[in-house]
Amino acid sequence: GDSVTQTEGPVTVSESESLIINCTYSATSIAYPNLFWYVRYPGEGLQLLLKVITAGQKGSSRGFEATYNKETTSFHLQKASVQESDSAVYYCALGDGYNQGKLIFGQGTKLSIKP
């Protein structure tokens, strides 16, 4: 079936250090997967961080980057230097490119930044 697996949290990183949250997907029934990272900051609703709809392309937002790797079926989220304001729960998600509101989410990774 279709599924998303991501780094099991919680993850704690010191401010200014680099971050990677792993995400791998299985898209057996989706011909052209679209990939997303959503984020939930404390006290806020889940919101889109970045998306990539074409294999081989990279998406970026707020200093975060993720590259859609079809060969390894991965979409890892990276940031070179984290800030305290990046503390949040991050969700990797998979869509089918047609019905975009129907997403398959990973379990979420809670990230805490140590000042």
Next chain:
Amino acid sequence: DPKIIQKPKYLVAVTGSEKILICEQYLGHNAMYWYRQSAKKPLEFMFSYSYQKLMDNQTASSRFQPQSSKKNHLDLQITALKPDDSATYFCASSQESANERLFFGHGTKLSVL
């Protein structure tokens, strides 16, 4: 101010009862959705509506019934509640059903005793 209002934030119900979860969005969006997140499980898609019409239903049980009285409302009625229904229910919306940017509410946490 939140643009997607879900009420109530917390809800406790007894097994066998019926509850309605409220969702209103003030983003002018035409598509609305319900997702559910049970303990230690990923967010799971339940329903999608576009222009007040059901587009997709991934919920196996007919005990879950969305209700769209207005374009910006999508309530969720749950009947004959079971303890397994305990979860946080999230409402979301997007400009159109083919739009990839979803906006989520803060959720209603339902506990069924």
